[in-house]
Amino acid sequence: MSKIVFMGDSITQYMPYIFKGNIGENGDEVKYIGVENIGIGTYMDYVWPRVESENADVYILLLGINNISRPDCDYDERQSLDDVADKLKEFIDKIVNSGAERLLVQSIYPTDLHNRKEKIIFVNNKIESYCNNVGIEYLDLHSILQDDEGLLDKKYSDDGIHPNELGYNVIADKINKRLKKGLGQKVIQKKK
8 A cells, every 4th residue: 555645736736626536556545735826946845844744655746837837936036947947856856855765757738828838848858858867757748638739638628727537537547557667666766
């Protein structure tokens, strides 16, 4: 039996209310600690201490869209796209340095709002590269959820940013496949 904690913004916050399936194996405890309209830095500084006290076996991270959409959501001067990627890297390091053994970092999902397509791809590429370089599990859901134009496929969302039931089912299926692959081994494997 494992304890799985999802960390993120409103996409994470809404998941348990819309998604009716299961994450993990039977008997796993799953918690969703999502906060609407939160940025990476604010989550890291104010929410992470609560999440860390959960002593989860697996952490699943999804943050960044609010920093791209509303650069002032963290109330600091670090608002460029490079800053968004750097904040995610810092948070990933903080999770790893907490002693966590399993971390799954999700790509930022596509959206059809406010012309953010290239910005999301930029940050996702930086985070995927970072995760690959340090041996952290990265899950590219962006390419799975996008339509032919690279935007969030309308069948997966009713508002253009938050997944609907079908969207969460697709996401959960991909996460469950990764969990099954990694539950018997450490997901965090620092490269030497």
